[in-house]
Amino acid sequence: MSAPLRLVLFDVDGTLVDSQGSIVAAMTASFDALSLPVPEREAILSIVGLSLPNAMARLVPECTGADQRRLVEGYKQAYHAQRLEQGAASSPLYPGARDTIEALHAVPEILLGVATGKSQRGLDALVEAHGLERYFVTRQVADHHPSKPHPSMIETARGETGVSASNTVMVGDTRFDMDMARAAGVPSVGVTWGYHDRSALDGATCLIETFDQLQGTLDTIWT
Known part of the structure; x- marks a missing residue:
């Protein structure tokens, strides 16, 4: 199977x-x-x-x-x-971000997407600037959804990809991301290098300190 x-x-x-x-x-x-x-x-x-x-x-x-x-x-x-x-x-990738995206993209059953407060224009420009066009199969932006933590972005991404809630994970650095994941009924991974204090990520399913911890953390969540 x-x-x-x-x-x-x-x-x-x-x-x-x-x-x-x-x-x-x-x-x-x-x-x-x-x-x-x-x-x-x-x-x-x-x-x-x-x-x-x-x-x-x-x-x-x-x-x-x-x-x-x-x-x-x-x-x-x-x-x-x-x-x-x-x-x-103007917006450099964090250390390990590209390697992690490439490694996850190489796994046939894993799809990647974005759920961001950025505009469509802003996200498209950033993705193009970093040469990431081929990695994200779904891109959810503020232009088309209520603001986080409303679950609309995650629900739409799931609808576009056909992936169940239990097989979807939201990765983010703010309380808004964790609350959005909870509202959508999906697990979440909080990253500690971002803009909200670690204490604001108390709703996360798991926390990671560096990008190289993400793949193992996903395996843990899904098993």
Whole structure:
């Protein structure tokens, strides 16, 4: 009997790539453009993973909806400009990320996907910059779903691939990823090198410290 299909879904910012420099710089430019106080770095990183409207609402709940929308647009423009200027260097892959993606992709029954708060344009540009186009069979982005931790991204990825919940794993660095996995009824792997403190990952099925631990951790979850 053939092995069942498995699905590994990756968050992007803080999990596959270290984009904190670009995120903080774009957020700073956006707030500066409206002459608003720039939030602390820790506060900015705490909302990474949410869709931009939700992120701004959390960062500056005292601002009007119109100003929050201006901040979102300013952030998008600043981030896009950085990406055009710096290319892949604006969001470098974490050590071991590419090797792990390649190793998992080489296993016939394992499918790979992405579930991210990034826009479609942002994700496509990042995937192209790093030459990762052929690895991800499903790409779920903020444009088409409610913000994490709503389970829509995972449920849609499962629908596209036909993989059961028990054979799907969400890999991410934030509480939003762990809560999304729980809402979707799938196991989760929390990575400790990202933007949320280790204590925020208490809902994870397992934690890993480095990418080379992922394949063994998946084997443990699935057996």
